[in-house]
Amino acid sequence: MRNLTTFLSIAILLAFNACQSPQSNKKDAIGTKIDSLISLMTIEEKVGQLTLYTSDMDQTGAYIRKEYESDIKQGKVGAIFNAYGADYTRRLQEMAVNSTRLRIPLLFGYDVIHGHRTIFPVPLAEAASWNISAIQNAARIAAEEATAEGLHWTFAPMCDISRDPRWGRMVEGAGEDPFLASLIAEARVKGFQGDDLASNNTLAACVKHLAAYGASQAGRDYHAVDMSENILREVYLPPYKAAVDAGAVTVMTSFNDLNGIPATANKFLLTDLLRDEWGFEGFVVTDYTSIMELLHHGVAADTAEAAAISLKAGVDMDMQSGFFQKTLPTLVENKQLDEALIDEAVRRILKVKFQLGLFDDPYRYISKEREENDIMNPAQLEAARDMAKRSIVLLRNEKQTLPISTKVKNIAVIGPMGDNKRDMIGSWSAAGDWSKSVSLMEGLQARYPGANIQFAKGCEIEGTDKTGFREAKQIAEKADFVILALGEAYWMSGEAASRSTIDLPGVQQELAALIIETGKPTATIIFSGRPLTINWLAENSPALLQAWFLGTQSGHALADVVSGYYNPSGKLPVTFPRNVGQIPIYYSMKNTGRPFDANNKYTSKYLDVPNEPLYAFGYGLSYTKFVYSKLQMDKHSITAQDSIRFSLEVQNTGKLAGEEVVQVYVHDQLATITRPVRELKAFKNVFLKPGETQKISFSLPIEALYFYKADLSYGSEPGKFTIFAGGDSNASLSTAFELR
Ligand code: GLC
Numbered sequence: 233m234r235n236l237t238t239f240l241s242i243a244i245l246l247a248f249n250a251c252q253s254p255q256s257n258k259k260d261a262i263g264t265k266i267d268s269l270i271s272l273m274t275i276e277e278k279v280g281q282l283t284l285y286t287s288d289m290d291q292t293g294a295y296i297r298k299e300y301e302s303d304i305k306q307g308k309v310g311a312i313f314n315a316y317g318a319d320y321t322r323r324l325q326e327m328a329v330n331s332t333r334l335r336i337p338l339l340f341g342y343d344v345i346h347g348h349r350t351i352f353p354v355p356l357a358e359a360a361s362w363n364i365s366a367i368q369n370a371a372r373i374a375a376e377e378a379t380a381e382g383l384h385w386t387f388a389p390m391c392d393i394s395r396d397p398r399w400g401r402m403v404e405g406a407g408e409d410p411f412l413a414s415l416i417a418e419a420r421v422k423g424f425q426g427d428d429l430a431s432n433n434t435l436a437a438c439v440k441h442l443a444a445y446g447a448s449q450a451g452r453d454y455h456a457v458d459m460s461e462n463i464l465r466e467v468y469l470p471p472y473k474a475a476v477d478a479g480a481v482t483v484m485t486s487f488n489d490l491n492g493i494p495a496t497a498n499k500f501l502l503t504d505l506l507r508d509e510w511g512f513e514g515f516v517v518t519d520y521t522s523i524m525e526l527l528h529h530g531v532a533a534d535t536a537e538a539a540a541i542s543l544k545a546g547v548d549m550d551m552q553s554g555f556f557q558k559t560l561p562t563l564v565e566n567k568q569l570d571e572a573l574i575d576e577a578v579r580r581i582l583k584v585k586f587q588l589g590l591f592d593d594p595y596r597y598i599s600k601e602r603e604e605n606d607i608m609n610p611a612q613l614e615a616a617r618d619m620a621k622r623s624i625v626l627l628r629n630e631k632q633t634l635p636i637s638t639k640v641k642n643i644a645v646i647g648p649m650g651d652n653k654r655d656m657i658g659s660w661s662a663a664g665d666w667s668k669s670v671s672l673m674e675g676l677q678a679r680y681p682g683a684n685i686q687f688a689k690g691c692e693i694e695g696t697d698k699t700g701f702r703e704a705k706q707i708a709e710k711a712d713f714v715i716l717a718l719g720e721a722y723w724m725s726g727e728a729a730s731r732s733t734i735d736l737p738g739v740q741q742e743l744a745a746l747i748i749e750t751g752k753p754t755a756t757i758i759f760s761g762r763p764l765t766i767n768w769l770a771e772n773s774p775a776l777l778q779a780w781f782l783g784t785q786s787g788h789a790l791a792d793v794v795s796g797y798y799n800p801s802g803k804l805p806v807t808f809p810r811n812v813g814q815i816p817i818y819y820s821m822k823n824t825g826r827p828f829d830a831n832n833k834y835t836s837k838y839l840d841v842p843n844e845p846l847y848a849f850g851y852g853l854s855y856t857k858f859v860y861s862k863l864q865m866d867k868h869s870i871t872a873q874d875s876i877r878f879s880l881e882v883q884n885t886g887k888l889a890g891e892e893v894v895q896v897y898v899h900d901q902l903a904t905i906t907r908p909v910r911e912l913k914a915f916k917n918v919f920l921k922p923g924e925t926q927k928i929s930f931s932l933p934i935e936a937l938y939f940y941k942a943d944l945s946y947g948s949e950p951g952k953f954t955i956f957a958g959g960d961s962n963a964s965l966s967t968a969f970e971l972r
Pocket of ligand 1: 343387440519520727
């Protein structure tokens, strides 16, 4: 009897599909199809769509646990993550489509964070490029490769603002500033999702981790987050909202609690803000087992309560805890939970599957031909190299130590990152094969074919062994130029990788001192997923570069920069503290009632360190020099109906062409609440030939002056404002205007 019912039901559904008039509104048609499908589903099948489980890997390769395979074939799982590859995803999809009653296709998700096979610079490095179009292109290429291997959905962009470099996941985000991070979040969503989610080379994006995960107390991962709603809205929420506004179809909850309510059970975040205020229509997935973690948070007494409160708060899909699968059918059967809540979650998830075109063709993202041709091709590798060189930040270059002349004959490369391939692709490197990454040594050998390039590791990344120092010093003494390659291992940043100190690990600092005291021309390159307290190097290394983790093409990008083939243009997306004691430290601080005054003890300062950071947000040098002048406004008194129009001139006074990120900051001098000393409100990437001067014009919308007031209303207030323009957040060229 049951089979006949099923057959008739499916026949009705298919007949309905056939009679759909082509001109009917696609959205309504999908909605109607979804409703008819839901009407056929058992409660177990509905909850199956709310369940996401991981694929696993062992020495024989990818595999699916027996219990998950059984669940898939019974329609009790709707999505699998960490599974990719044409053959493997086909096998899993066939389980769902051929064995289940309703043939609902699986969704395949994966952490494609900064590339899938061709690994781009880590997200924090990409942010250092301040090049929005390059960042969008990087996400586009990641989507091309990921979908060529059967994937539909990436758990990216990570949009967590972070102002605490002890937190290892700073590496995954776009830094400390909401304006820059919002533009980057939007670009990444557009890059992943493209113009048509149903196209077989676009990925569903996932805005994570809602919300404010980057403010984990003391920089300790998964720790509590507590802040005013004013700061939450002013600083931490904008990038998530920018990603939602860009059309992201999924959102992921964060592990942390926010003001006492875990994000995964936080109705304010997941319903009132995300859906009611922002109009989000996609689905919400939890982070890994975070429904189960409500038990540890102490806000749920048992599995059923954890499942119920997260569903009621606005969660649609349970990543890996299995709590929905285990408890929701019984709660509904016992009338302890309204099935309509589950239907709504199912509706949201099925809608994304329809949008991806999976109901038209569950195998549309599976193609052996694409898997062979659309991965690590020359164009993709070239884009990764371009992104990488734009991500490098020149921090110091005394006496034009860099670039290294191609006439140099003897180069010594010293340090544990010098011939390193694994660490180059950083954390969250998806399906990237580190053995295919280009090391610094390989990049230099390709760029300086005639030079004698010697390598000595000197020491490990961590540990106290200095036995390699002697050999390192020997090759340094024989060289014409020395490159020190130092930093963190890839696993020292990323998830569960908070550090209580952010010094160079191990004995690398001592190695650097030994080498630099030889007096040889030396450039130090720092590889890390966060700012490090490189104070001594900032004073003593003639040249200093921040290279983050630059991905597959690291070595070539670094060689492009140290050789001057590419004039470095990167700017820091995060502040570099002098020590951990300064943290949290960021450029848009408040002035306080006792701003620092060197002549007054009783002002805001430390006894043992200046207030200023080691390096400021937005800072980065070039091999040439840019001079700013003539900052002029169209008018110095405006109304709320006006735009804020002004221009300035930038001149390249050096001998090399180069790109500059012209930055514009605004200070609200007087308001009903305290305002930051300045905030980034615009920037432009400008390329200037030697001697060239360009007039750069800006027109800011009046919304650039909006802020959240004490009553959380959002808008501007009349008063005086200062505009600062320059090459970093200490820009001194300024002018003032009044909003009447
Ligand atoms: C991890 C991360 C999250 C990731 C998810 C799936 O714990 O917090 O960013 O997307 O699990 O791997």
